[in-house]
Amino acid sequence: MSPLVSDHESKTGWEADADVVVIGSGVAGLTAALRAAELGLRTLVVTKGHLSDGNTRWAQGGVAVVLPDEADEGDSLDAHVSDTLAAGGGLCDVEAVRAIVADGPEAVRRLRDRGARFDADDSGRLARTREGGHSSFRVIHAGGDATGAEVQRALSAAADGLAVLEHHVAVDALTAPSGQVCGVRVLAGPDATPGVVRARAVVLATGGLGQLYRSTSNPEQATGDGLALALRAGATAADLEFVQFHPTVLYTPEAKGRCPLVTEAVRGEGAVLVDAAGRRVMEGVHPLGDLAPRDVVSAAITRRLASAPGGVDDHVYLDATGIAGFAERFPTVAAACAAAGVDPAREPIPVVPAAHFACGGVITDPHGRTVVPGLYAVGEVARTGLHGANRLASNSLLEGLVMGRRAVEAVAADVASGRLPRERGIAAPVPRAPVVSRPVVQRLMSRYAAIGRDADGMAVAGSALDVSTQDVPLWTVEAVEDAALTLVARAVLAAASAREETRGCHVRHDRPERDDRRWLRSQTVRLNPSGQPVLADPILEGVA
């Protein structure tokens, strides 16, 4: 047991106390926790699985960054900013993009100082690849296609001395009468023993919500818990309708749950998408061809599948047979292909789009602060404005590295300025929440709210969620996760139904055009007093 955790039983079960509790142990969470400890804050990490189990370790492509003296000729921070804005479909926050991209080189230097090893080219400089939407080769990578695994390894090793509660699930925020968040209620271990962690600040680094869908590149833990917790604590969220589908996960018949990614870097190194008849999928679709931004490629694949004779095709192919030394350059993809009986050196890889990344999330300022004092959010759970309507490939590890550090520096500043007095939160009785089981949520969201949505389908999904809902107490991990998925599904449906246009990852069959006159703005979601996600007035909320 961590030294910060007392073993005495109180009214609320076991208790722990820290200055800052970080929920989640991926790139953003561990970067935050390590910096918090450096700043002298008593820091506790709470994580659902093992320290290294989150989404970060599955990231393949790399970290998008323009390093001084190690960039393509003509590449620059401005070019990286401009590619990010182009991918984001008009909804990025330009200042946030500039600030995060500009901090990238320093963030990568610090990560390397912590022991992360990136691949080198023949001259000994960092090897760089290209992914969808990037105008230059600026994605640095590790272990070929195992960048996330290396980043996680380095950060987990550096976190060795930190206080960590593994297999602990955050249920809801403790809130003081002043409205300040000052801890979280937590379920511990296989028996889900309830307890509380008291802290001056809670940093959410809980990752994404890919498990809303039947096929996803995300692990089982990616159930939107942090977003649900933040909404229940009074925070606001934005851009939730923009769920990015990665164009290429490995297709296997009847695939469910986490599907192996086939990194975009495979296309960056020359592979092309073809349909069952061998015709190029991306020809004539976008000037960047197979390296168009992800939303464009995923939508093009979906259209091609829908137009196949008889509508019977359920996947396309990625022809990588022209890439020499495929297994050495892409060992993770090669191993997944081998397990599925596919040899990428000789035959095209069967691929299909799958839910991959939440472009929206809890609204934060450029320092990770939410609108709720004491509550901060970083990484995929947060919406900084970097991604807009569609994230540029490999900008997410970058964002986690930059924002993880900034958020706890903001915590330290807020403690020093007296903005976060030590408050004692009220641990109300175990909350109850509306719950629909994960398979039902996944079936509805995959059928009605994936790539290609329309008003009628989303209304069907919303009504089906309503009639399937049961109110249950959140005293098991399954209940916490299903309640989060249920709430987040409703929030995504609310935002996606209201946005009557097609933009970025939000593709509407019934509104196929982009409508800048009405929709060149983000939508804010919060909970109404009965706990339903509703859209807030964009002007009053100050998100545009």
Ligand code: SIN
């Ligand atoms: C990939 O390698 O294609 C995924 C990287 C990312 O999602 O940024």
